[in-house]
Amino acid sequence: MEFTAGRVLRRAIGRHRARMIAGMLVLALHQATEVAVPITIGIFVDQAVSTGRLEPLLWCVLMMVALFAVLSNAWKTGARQVVHAIEYETHLLRLEIARRVLDPRGHRTGLRSGELLQIATSDAEKTSLVLRAVSLGFAGSAALVVSSVALLLVDVPLGLGVMIGVPLLVLGIQALSPLLTRRTASQQEAVASTTALATDLVGGLRTLRGIGAQHNAAERYRRSSQETLKATLRAASTNGLQDGVTNALSGLLLAAVAGVAGWFALDGRISIGELITVVGLAQFIAEPVGLLGYSGQVFATSRASAGRLASALGSPWAITTGTSTSLDPAKPLLSLEGVGYKTLSSLDLSLRPGELVGVLCYDPRDADALLTVVAGRTADHTGRVLVGGTDVEELDIDLVRRSVLVEQHDTDLFEGTLRSNLLAGSSNSSGLERVVEAAAATDVIEAYPDGLDHPLSDRGRTLSGGQRQRLGLARALLAEPPVLVLHDPSTAVDAVTEELLAEGLAEVRGVPTLATLVLTSSPALLGKMHRVLVISEGSVVAEGRHAELADTDTAYQEAVLR
Template identity: 80%
Template sequence: MATGELLRRAIRRHRGRMTAGVLVLSLHQATEAAVPVAIGIFVDRAVATGRVQPLLWCVLMMVVLFAVLSNAWKTGARQVVWAIEYETHLLRLEIAQRVLDPRGHRTGLRSGELLSIATSDAEKAALVMRAVSMGAAACTALIVSSVSLLLVDVPLGLGVLIGVPLLVLGIQALSPLLTRRTSSQQEAVAQTTALATDLVSGLRTLRGIGAQHNAAARYRRSSEATLRATLRAASTNGLQDGVTTALSGLLLAAVAGVSGWFALNGRITIGELITVVGLAQFVAEPVGTLGYASQVLAMSRASASRLASVLSAPPLTTTGTSTTIDSTQPLLAVEGVSHGTLSSLTLVLRPGESVGVLCYDPRDADALLTVIAGRAPKHTGSVLVGGTRLEELDVDAVRRTVLLERHETDLFEGTLRSNLLADAGLERVMTAAGAADLIEELDRPLADRGQTLSGGQRQRLGLARALLAEPPLLVLHDPSTAVDAVTEELLAEGLAEERAGRTTLVLTSSPALLGKMDRVVVVSDGSVVAEGIHSELAESDPAYQEAVLR
């Protein structure tokens, strides 16, 4: 999706409210422009003549004019604000849906940057409707003012009609620079937000290794770069405001001077002089509004570009439409796969089998997980799930069949129970995950990201959540790295009891877990080099002994 298309779609999605808002706001600006005209008529027909009846009619006309003026602004602004807020909400939902897409995305952006786009950029992109509505209303005011001036005096009207477009073009000349600087500012803000998010999530680790001072210095540099980008954008914004005000003032002075000369010569009446000066002074407001609208439009365009880059980013993996999974075929078959550090690796899991995989090089484990997750588009060989190639399966069918639980666990603010999303069988899986000590604390309040829990508690809760899902194939990556030896043994025994009828693949170097597997596959230099049960491998393979026995 291109930037322009995203902005046009925002207006189309709310065309009913936008049409109503633009019409009513244009009415407001038309009545604003009519005020100096009405005052001029008031002076010529009531004040100058001293007659009571025209005076009463003029007072009534002013009351009606101001009643329409105030209500039109309130009604029109409400319609436009509603459209802006709702569009912001829709854009945030789209970004969240894109980010949470199980196929992943190729944006290359970190979580903090995506958060900035979903919040700040979504809000600023929706402001395109404010720019359009304000710009249309300002144009209406200029048209009404110009027509009124032409009716008073043609040369005066022509002067305004020629001067105002030149003024607007001069203001627009700064818009590309403002767009570029606003875009740079938004990128800098997103990068600083991403860095802050990373630092907060890794604060314990940074303190543990004594790197908090280096991290603070890095954040300070990023924050200072963001400040410089913001000041550059603000200086351009201020320059545009200054140019708009200066040129509007010069136009007002020129019109007022010429109309005053015409009044002294008797070419126009005192009421018409008041109308001309009032309109010339009023014209500065819609011209300034056009300048502000161009600033908002530039800001919206910059944010919309960032939104479009996420929404149009291709998925990490390609999926098909097949839902066929043959229960008689191996639930997972990795056949001759080469990806990353893997080299022609073959691994087959039969239904109901528990297989442990020991990778001497952690990069082999990461590459194998990437392949099983379907996020390795450039690889040789094939990955079959129930006899069907992974890339041919519908994404929902894959998710119903394969659950990959990495050792990083995402927890949300609420309670332990709300993070597990189930009540049935809760105590059973908590015990199986080695988290029996947390059963009595299921209703305990939980901070965002589970910061009030230890690393081992977070890891065991993630495992319990995976077990509750009861997937046909459960893939675990180092599920016991953050627990002590006693808890690790309890976890291994619990998994052995819980895995009945389920196919389980565990990538680990834990002897407690490997000892409970039906078989163990050893991977070295990207290929399978040994296979057997844990006890046999531990006795016969020195390399295995060195990697596993503690």
């Protein structure tokens, strides 16, 4: 299904049509009531003030009270309906973006995390404002129609002048909308780029300080921020130009109508009350014209944001999936046959139930490529990747994710407690203590008086790298996936802890129903593996037990023994 800015906007209006219709009608009633105020005052002058009669005066007072009661309640009721629709649409758009970003099939938006965050927050909110633009535009149009009809009833030339002049005025104002859309889109792209840069810099702040590059990073952010400021000022200048043109032209229209009406009154063509009505209506017309101008600005902004939303929602999936749910228990849990991707070339690998297999990559790029393929984050590889004897492209994506879990080197922890991070949404805590011990993370829990209920900050920033690494391993072990793929799970721990971790991993995962693939150069971990595969220049060049390879392979000794 193709996503475009127009489709996103039409869908936003369509799925709130009931509230929008109610809101627009009530807001149109509010504008019509505003039109009735100068008309009532004109009648009051002609029927009560000029004649001195009490009865018309009382009726006019009661009419004004009723008009203002309807006027205030109509605005309140109509605005509530539209605001409810705007807020709910914003919520729905944010959920859509979140589902798209978190979908296990991945996406090819080409956008960084900060840019996606900007789309999910600012652009979602601005896209939803199209509902405000439509409702206020409808209300303003209704006010102009009622005003024109009232002027026609007072004097036909005056009414015709307004009916011809106002559409020309609105068309002139809308001529700036394409420029405003382009400049708003440029501004939002610049803001998203700066937000993404800020997110990256904050995430890598420790590294930047470690290598002394924080000043260069700050300068880069300053340049990006200045570009964003320039784009914002260009968009603001266009907004200001449209506001100025709207006020100037509506003022000229007001002066023309009032001048002609005054001439007609002096000539005796219209009464004093009708003159007051015409002048009041002419002055009021500036409000709906301003509403139409404002609606045009909001629509231009919404269209620009909708285009960015559409690019994210309509981006192609990173991988293709099927619907099959059949796995052959007699086949390896995970197989790679002749896989080629980036630095990998014709790589063969199999993982059977009960196996602990270590992988040593002389080139770190081979490890990264292998993880990308096994994690299912790309469909651009050659060869076959099979889970339970079936190509992953044919399997249901949820089944693949339940069957194969890849625990990355950089562990992601979330705001919450230690317990909630380890459980990761699961309610099964029966094996929690066992996996914490297996991951050599008992000391992490015992370091806090409240233990597993100790609160963590965002990304676990209060923990050391080794603590985060062990908690991530414990979380992966607790999930008990049939295939667990680990990438350097012990690089941030000392030798004693590494040995405890290796023993715990072998104990928990060394059961007939599970299989584990560990990409590492740690002799402690490799020593616990049933077999070790050595990958060089993209393919397997050696295979055997750790002790055998360490005794016979010089290159293996140099890479592993330390």
